[in-house]
Amino acid sequence: MSFNNRCRLWAFLLFCMWMPSVQADENCDPGNDVTRIAVAGGSITEIIYALGMESQLVAVDRTSNFPAAARSLPSVGYVRNLSAEGILSLRPTLVLGEDDMGPPEVLEQLASVSVDIRTVPEAHTPEGIVEKFKCVASLLGLSEAETSPHLLEMSRSVSVIRGFPELVSNQEDASVAIILNIQSGSPIVAGSDTSGDGIISMLAAGNAFHAVEGWKPASREAFLAANPDHIVITQRGFDMAGGMDGLAQVIEIASTNAFKEGRVHVVDGMSLLGYGPRTLGVAVDLFSDIFPSAKF
Amino acid sequence: MSRRFSREALITSSLLIALLVSVVVALSQGALDLDLIAVLLGAAGGVDTEVLSNIRAPRVALAAAAGAGLAASGAVLQGLFRNPLADPGLIGVSGGAAVGAVTMIVLGAALNLPPIILAYSIPIAAILASLVVTSILFLFASRHGSFNVATVLLAGIAINAIASVVIGIFQYISDDGQLRTLTFWMMGSFGRASWATVIPAILAIAGALFLLLSQTRDLDRLQLGDAEAFYLGVDVQRVKVVIVFASALSVGVAVSLSGIIGFVGLVVPHIVRFVVGVTHTSLVICSALLGASLLTMADLGARLIMMPAEVPVGLVTSAIGGPFFLWLIVRKVPNAF
Numbered sequence: 001m002s003f004n005n006r007c008r009l010w011a012f013l014l015f016c017m018w019m020p021s022v023q024a025d026e027n028c029d030p031g032n033d034v035t036r037i038a039v040a041g042g043s044i045t046e047i048i049y050a051l052g053m054e055s056q057l058v059a060v061d062r063t064s065n066f067p068a069a070a071r072s073l074p075s076v077g078y079v080r081n082l083s084a085e086g087i088l089s090l091r092p093t094l095v096l097g098e099d100d101m102g103p104p105e106v107l108e109q110l111a112s113v114s115v116d117i118r119t120v121p122e123a124h125t126p127e128g129i130v131e132k133f134k135c136v137a138s139l140l141g142l143s144e145a146e147t148s149p150h151l152l153e154m155s156r157s158v159s160v161i162r163g164f165p166e167l168v169s170n171q172e173d174a175s176v177a178i179i180l181n182i183q184s185g186s187p188i189v190a191g192s193d194t195s196g197d198g199i200i201s202m203l204a205a206g207n208a209f210h211a212v213e214g215w216k217p218a219s220r221e222a223f224l225a226a227n228p229d230h231i232v233i234t235q236r237g238f239d240m241a242g243g244m245d246g247l248a249q250v251i252e253i254a255s256t257n258a259f260k261e262g263r264v265h266v267v268d269g270m271s272l273l274g275y276g277p278r279t280l281g282v283a284v285d286l287f288s289d290i291f292p293s294a295k296f
Numbered sequence: 297m298s299r300r301f302s303r304e305a306l307i308t309s310s311l312l313i314a315l316l317v318s319v320v321v322a323l324s325q326g327a328l329d330l331d332l333i334a335v336l337l338g339a340a341g342g343v344d345t346e347v348l349s350n351i352r353a354p355r356v357a358l359a360a361a362a363g364a365g366l367a368a369s370g371a372v373l374q375g376l377f378r379n380p381l382a383d384p385g386l387i388g389v390s391g392g393a394a395v396g397a398v399t400m401i402v403l404g405a406a407l408n409l410p411p412i413i414l415a416y417s418i419p420i421a422a423i424l425a426s427l428v429v430t431s432i433l434f435l436f437a438s439r440h441g442s443f444n445v446a447t448v449l450l451a452g453i454a455i456n457a458i459a460s461v462v463i464g465i466f467q468y469i470s471d472d473g474q475l476r477t478l479t480f481w482m483m484g485s486f487g488r489a490s491w492a493t494v495i496p497a498i499l500a501i502a503g504a505l506f507l508l509l510s511q512t513r514d515l516d517r518l519q520l521g522d523a524e525a526f527y528l529g530v531d532v533q534r535v536k537v538v539i540v541f542a543s544a545l546s547v548g549v550a551v552s553l554s555g556i557i558g559f560v561g562l563v564v565p566h567i568v569r570f571v572v573g574v575t576h577t578s579l580v581i582c583s584a585l586l587g588a589s590l591l592t593m594a595d596l597g598a599r600l601i602m603m604p605a606e607v608p609v610g611l612v613t614s615a616i617g618g619p620f621f622l623w624l625i626v627r628k629v630p631n632a633f
Contacts, residue, residue: 059604077605080473081480083487084351086604088343089327100473103480105488113346194472214471 027118028135033093037140040079041098043276044120045070047136050150050277056140058090066270066278084109096139098122122275124198126158126283129275150277157280160296164204164287167294174290175208176200177218177228177258180269181237182250186217188237195273196232202283203290205230223252230290231258234269265289304578307571311585315360318589322356322596323348327604355489357498359595359609360588362486362554363564365501365546367587368580370561371568372508375515375576376539377437377448381624383562384547387433387448388455389426390558393544393551394482395462396425401481402466402474419497423548429455430544434536484555484610486595493553500549505584507542511535512576519574557610559617560587566624 045064178196190196191212208228271278324332598609
C-alpha cells in the first residue's frame, strides 16, 4: 500500500469514527426486539451472516442466496412482491428490507399490524455499502467493538477503490458494458442511474451505455456502436446464454472488441449488484482484471 | 312453473351456502396459523386480530367481489354478443382495463398525485379504458345490423394485441422498480387489498350487478334477434348501452385492484348454464355466486401453495381456465381434431 493510500485510509477511519454521532436515518435506530428478523434483500442477509447474527433470522426473500445456508430459511417471495401474511406467519419482531422492498400496499398492511418494519437506505457508492453495513449493525444493536473489525476491512477496500481514478489517470479510457442477461436475443445492459452504473463508476471506467437510462435491452446496432472494451455479465445470464459458446452466437457481442480480445468477465449477480460487503471485493477484483497493469 | 322455480331457488341457495363456506374457509386458513373463533370472540392476540381484520378479510372480500363481477360480466357479455366464448379477458375488456391501470401506475408517479388520489385514479382509469374497449367491440360487432360470432373474437384478438403493445411501451419507459411492479401486477393478485379500496370496489361491483340484473329479462328477448326484441317492446339500444356500461364498470374495478385474472368470466357462466339453463336472471345470479366462491378458493390456493410466499392468483385461474377453454372448443367444434 502506497503512502498516499495509507493517508486516505486513516482519513477514512477518522471519518468512520465520527460518523455514528450523525446517524441521520431513523430507519437505522436500534430495533426494540431483534430476536426474530425477516429480511427482504440479499445484501442485508449477507450482512447479518457476516455479523454472526444469523440465528435470529426467521425468513429471507428469494434474492437472499448468499451464503448458501440462507437458502434453507423460509422464503417470503421476491423482494418487490412480498406477501404480508406470509411474513407475519413467521412472527417476526423486525422486518428489514432493501429500499426497493414492496409492493407499497403490502408494506402498509405490515405497518397496520404494528410490526417494526425498516427500509435500509442504499446508495450506489462504496461508502453507501459501508453505510448499509453500519445501518444494519446499528439496527441489531451491536456495539462498536463487534462491528469495527468488519468496518476496518471494508474501509480498506473503500480507500483502495477511491484510489482507482488516480491509478488509471495515465491509462487509456476503458469502456465497460454490464449485461444482466440476454432476453429473447437482446442483451439487457446497465444504463445510467442503475446499480451497474455505480459499479462502473467505482472502477473508474466509462459506461458504454451511459446514454441509456435504466436497465434496457440494447439493440444490435446500439451495441455495435457502443463497442465496449470490457463486458461484465452475471453468472446467471452467462449460464442462461449457454456460456462462451452461447455468447459467440450473439452477433453483437461476438463483434465487440471485448469478446474478440477475451475480455468478458463473469461475476455472480448478487455479489456484483447487491451492494452488500461482497460488492467491494468484486469491484477490486474487476478493477485488476480490467486494468492489469495498474498496481495498488 | 313452480317446479322450475323451486329448482332454481334450490340451486341459488346451495351456491349461496357454498360461497359462505368458502369465505369462512378462506378466512380461517392462511400462512398465519390463527384460530378464527378465538379471534371473533376477542380471545386472540393483537396480531391475529389485525391480520384477520386488516389483511385477510379485505382480500377475501376483494376476491369474492372480483369473482362475482367477472363471472356476471362474462355471462351477460356472452348473451349480448350471442357468443359463448365472450370472456372479458378473451375479447379484450380486461386488456383495455389493464392499459388504463398501467398508464396510471407509470404516469401517475410522474403526475405527483398524493397517494390517496393515486389509489383511486388507477380504478377510474381502468374503468374508462374498459368502457372504451367494450364500446369499440360493440360497434365492430353490430356494424352490419347483426352480431357476428367470429368478428367479436377477432376484434378481441386485435384489441388484446393493441393493449399488449401499449403495455409494452409503458414497460419500456418505466424504471426498474415500476417494471417489476408491473410484471407482478399483470399476473394478478389480491394481496394488495385494503379496506380503503375494497369497500368502494364492492359498492361499484354491487351497483354494476344490480344494473345487469335490471336488464336480464330484456336480454333474454334479445336472444331472438334485435328486430324480434324490438317488436316485443324492448328498447334494444338502451339494453345494450346499460350492459356495456355495467360490465365495463365491474371488469374495470376488478382488474384495477387485482390485475388480470383470466378465464373466470368464461368458465363460470358455462358451468352455470349446464345447471340452470339459459335464463339470464338466474344465470347472472348463479354466475356471480359461483364466480365469487371459485375466486375465493383460487386465492386461498394461491396463498397456500408456496407458503409463506404467494403464487399470483391469475396464474392459478389461467392454469385451470386454459384447458377448460380448449375442451370447450373441442366440444363445440366436432372437427377440431
